Every structure is written in structure tokens, then in C-alpha cells.
Amino acid sequence: MEGGGRSAAAAAAKKKRRKKNGSGCSAGASRPPRAVVPFDQVRGGISDALRERLAALGATAPSYVVEKEPLEMSDVHRNQARLLFSCKGEAALQRCPLTACFTEQETRFVWEEDDRSRRPRKTIAGLLVTALDRGGRSYNLVCRYLTCNFSYRFKTEWKKFVEDNGLSKGMRVELWAFRSRQLPNRYERVGSDDRVLVAVRKEIGHPDGSLGLVVLHYDDDELDPEQGDDEDDEAMPVQETETETGTGTTGQMKSEAAAAPEEKLLTSGGAACAEPTMTREEMVARFGLQMFLAAVGLIMLKRRHSVTQTSKKRVHEEDEQHKLQCSRKNVKEATDEVTESSENL
Numbered sequence: 001m002e003g004g005g006r007s008a009a010a011a012a013a014k015k016k017r018r019k020k021n022g023s024g025c026s027a028g029a030s031r032p033p034r035a036v037v038p039f040d041q042v043r044g045g046i047s048d049a050l051r052e053r054l055a056a057l058g059a060t061a062p063s064y065v066v067e068k069e070p071l072e073m074s075d076v077h078r079n080q081a082r083l084l085f086s087c088k089g090e091a092a093l094q095r096c097p098l099t100a101c102f103t104e105q106e107t108r109f110v111w112e113e114d115d116r117s118r119r120p121r122k123t124i125a126g127l128l129v130t131a132l133d134r135g136g137r138s139y140n141l142v143c144r145y146l147t148c149n150f151s152y153r154f155k156t157e158w159k160k161f162v163e164d165n166g167l168s169k170g171m172r173v174e175l176w177a178f179r180s181r182q183l184p185n186r187y188e189r190v191g192s193d194d195r196v197l198v199a200v201r202k203e204i205g206h207p208d209g210s211l212g213l214v215v216l217h218y219d220d221d222e223l224d225p226e227q228g229d230d231e232d233d234e235a236m237p238v239q240e241t242e243t244e245t246g247t248g249t250t251g252q253m254k255s256e257a258a259a260a261p262e263e264k265l266l267t268s269g270g271a272a273c274a275e276p277t278m279t280r281e282e283m284v285a286r287f288g289l290q291m292f293l294a295a296v297g298l299i300m301l302k303r304r305h306s307v308t309q310t311s312k313k314r315v316h317e318e319d320e321q322h323k324l325q326c327s328r329k330n331v332k333e334a335t336d337e338v339t340e341s342s343e344n345l
Contacts, residue, residue: 142155
């Protein structure tokens with residue numbers, strides 16, 4: 001029993017450290033959360049295909065930028081198709097390592113608004129960044145800063161990157177930046193209907209060319225060099241189960257964990273969607289689009305029902321007050337008639 005308590009405590013401490021060492025952008029940190037080794041010495045090594053691809057591009061040596069740990073469900077869900085780095089607040093945005101990667105012109109591209117009303121639309125808002133995986137495969141990612149949720153977002157072919165590399169919730173990714181004069185940095189529309197996208201290279205104000213990223217992924221179920229073998233072995237008896245609604249410890253709150261997320265969402269009258277830390281995208285990833293829309297419908301019906309009941313109560317009170325006034329008036333008139341009759345007698 002005592003050993004089980006120590007194991008649970010060790011696992012909780014490990015989780016707490018992982019949460020604290022999350023995305024550098026999310027924490028506004030200007031330094032990486034772990035010791036950074038040279039690019040040639042990263043865990044898992046660098047494949048010959050990646051080396052050859054970098055050499056063919058005439059790329060500068062990749063340098064560490066930032067990591068995200070752990071990846072959220074919204075980062076890897078097939079309906080989301082984007083990698084998000086949160087930078088809330090001006091100070092956090094300025095400290096974010098991604099901010100320091102961009103030239104002045106690249107920053108304009110990243111912050112550009114997508115004006116869908118403008119015609120013709122010859123460009124796509126955002127900075128086009130070529131990302132390379134461990135196998136040297138290329139993916140076109142469009143980076144934009146979203147003022148609606150204060151985050152840098154990489155999308156377009158991120159979904160393909162996730163599928164090709166088997167990324168899942170809880171894994172870790174590192175971003176290493178390089179420059180190449182051969183890489184494009186902008187999408188333009190061509191053709192009579194402007195539906196064909198072509199990657200082009202614009203002047204972005206850097207002598208080494210356009211920004212590129214090497215994205216390295218890790219499954220951190222492997223040994224964490226900061227913690228060593230002993231803590232991992234001690235934490236082994238505590239088994240964690242992944243569900244659509246989050247992470248829980250086996251044996252705790254079994255009846256709650258056994259309930260499907262859809263049941264929780266519906267039985268709560270949509271209240272499960274009201275968590276203040278969840279965005280719309282995270283709710284869709286957690287419950288699915290149909291369940292999310294159903295919950296929104298339930299919330300609207302609940303609010304309408306509440307308004308209706310309040311309105312009925314107010315009407316009832318006004319009606320009762322009117323009846324009381326009429327009753328008092330009738331009593332007064334009857335009293336006056338009796339008084340008048342008495343005087344006549």
C-alpha cells in the first residue's frame with residue numbers, strides 16, 4: 001500500500017513537470033524546457049535522406065527554436081489539421097521563440113488578415129514554410145498569427161505530416177529552423193477562377209533566403225534523460241488510461257470514467273462544453289462535430305426554456321396583481337353603495 005502511494009506520487013510529480021515544461025510559446029519562455037543538444041546529436045539521429053534533402057536545398061545549419069509537449073488532441077485530430085502555439089499577451093508574444101524567427105516582411109505575412117471579400121484574391125494570407133520530417137519528406141505549412149486566440153498556427157499540410165509520421169496525443173515535437181534560397185514563402189492564386197495555388201518565392205529580407213523547419217517528433221514514453229531510470233520504474237504500477245474526455249487513473253472515479261463523452265455531454269445539458277479553457281476546435285475534437293452541435297442546440301433550448309418560464313412567471317404575477325386591484329375596486333364600490341344606502345334611510 002505504501003509502495004503504491006509512492007508510485008502515485010512519483011507519477012503525479014512527473015505529470016506536473018511535463019505540464020510545466022510544455023510549449024515554450026504557451027509559457028512565454030525564451031529558453032527551451034530541456035537541455036538542447038546539437039542537431040547532429042538529437043535523439044533518434046538524423047536520417048541520410050534528411051541530410052541529403054538539406055544539402056540539396058543549400059540550407060543553413062538547423063537551429064533549435066521551440067518544442068511542444070505534450071501534443072493536444074486538437075493538434076493531431078484529423079478534423080483539426082493544425083499545430084498551435086499559444087502566445088497570450090504582448091510580453092509572451094515578444095518572448096516566444098517563433099517570433100524571433102521571422103524577418104520584418106515575414107512578420108507582415110504571418111499577421112496578414114485573410115480578406116475573403118477582396119476580389120480578385122491573388123494571394124493566400126500567411127507565410128508559407130517548408131517543413132521536413134525525419135525522413136526528409138517536405139510539407140507545405142502556412143503560418144499565421146490568430147488574434148482571436150493569440151496563437152501561431154501551422155496548417156495546410158500539417159494533417160498529412162501527422163498521418164505520415166503517426167503523431168498522437170501526448171507526443172512531443174521540436175521545431176528546428178533553417179534558411180534556403182530555394183524555398184518558396186508564399187502561395188499565389190492563378191488561373192481564370194483563381195482556384196489554382198502556386199508556391200512562389202518573394203523577397204523577405206534575409207540573405208540566406210526563406211524560412212524552413214525540421215520537425216522532429218518523439219514518443220516520450222521513452223526514457224526521459226531529466227528523470228532517469230529509478231523514477232520511471234517506481235511509477236510503473238500506476239497505469240493511465242486515455243479517453244476522449246481526458247486522462248484518468250485506473251481505479252479512480254470508475255463510474256464517471258466509464259461514461260462515454262457523448263453521454264456526459266448530453267446528460268449535462270451541454271454544460272460539459274462550458275469549460276473556460278476549451279476552444280471551439282478543442283470541443284469539436286473532444287466530442288465530435290455532431291455532438292458539439294447537439295450540445296449547442298441543448299444549451300439554446302435550455303436558455304429559451306428559462307426565458308419562457310421567466311416570462312410566464314412575470315405574466316402570472318401581473319395577472320394576479322390586476323385581479324387584486326380589481327377586487328379592491330369592487331370592494332370599494334360595494335362599500336360606497338352600502339354607505340349611500342344607509343344615508344338615504
